[in-house]
Amino acid sequence: MARPSRAHERRADLVAAARRAVLDRGVLDLRLRDVAAEAGLSPGSVLYYFPTLTDLLREVQREAVDRFCGEREEAVRDEADPRRRLLAMIRSGLPSDPRDELCVLLYELGTVARRDASYAAQHIRLYERQVGIYAAILEAGAATGVFTLTRDAGSIARNLVALEDGYGLHITMAVPTIDVARAEGLLLACASDATGCDLSTLEPGDQRGDR
Missing domain, CATH: 1.10.10.60 (Homeodomain-like)
Known part of the structure; x- marks a missing residue:
């Protein structure tokens, strides 16, 4: 045999x-x-x-994208309240600390995206998948009257993902310029302004888990 x-x-x-x-x-x-x-x-x-090494690193990136997005989908899946789903989504998108391995891995691999179309494609997939999760939460909240959106759900979602990326980079730099709590507070303020709903009064619980 x-x-x-x-x-x-x-x-x-x-x-x-x-x-x-x-x-x-x-x-x-x-x-x-x-x-x-x-x-x-x-x-x-x-x-x-x-x-080639490039082929191997593309697989590392693909796996990291799937794991990161899967964890974010899991973080909001069982929460019925759109406000708490939005809060959980925000918390799941930031690094847990400057050494968050999965976030650091994605940032490292993202540096190649400017020069390599295949890496860029995975980076775009990461972005669009996160935008889709946010947009679904925002649309559900608007449909039930919980949120009063200042712009269309897609635009708000894109801004929130871009802000997460920016703050995440600052959190994980060799010399961090912002900590997780401050970044989360700024994102919550932005989301509150965009939804007409004060998210800062919610009890967040522990949404991040281990990576």
């Missing part, structure tokens, strides 16, 4: 090793040998499963 293929497991192990290497060295300084060393393999063995 032929042995079952372990290619899927090997590829998953290499994606995990590449993820750790990006977090340790940064994507711009990363070399194939760094990933190979992290995985305990030769560079040639890595190339057996991924033709």
Whole structure:
């Protein structure tokens, strides 16, 4: 009987090793040998499963995008109150602290998007998927009379995601210029202005979870 293929497991192990290497060295300084060393393999063995380092990093990015968006969808899925769904969405989009691994990974990989269309496509997918979650929450709140939107839901959603991205970068910089609590407060103020609903009075609970 032929042995079952372990290619899927090997590829998953290499994606995990590449993820750790990006977090340790940064994507711009990363070399194939760094990933190979992290995985305990030769560079040639890595190339057996991924033709180039770029191919491997694209898979790291795809997985990170899916995980990040999946966690955000999960954070709002069981909340019926549009106000609390919006609050949970805001809290789930910011780094938990300057070392938040998933957010840092996405920011690192996003630096390549300016020069590589395939990375840009994943970055756009990340953005649009988050915009879709926000827009659905805003539309539901408006339909039930909880929110009085100052603009269309899509425009508000795009602004909120862009603000999250900006504040997240400032939180995770080598010298942070803002902390999580302050960024959250600013986002809540923006969302409150856009919805005509004071979100700062809600008890947030713990929405972030572990990444």
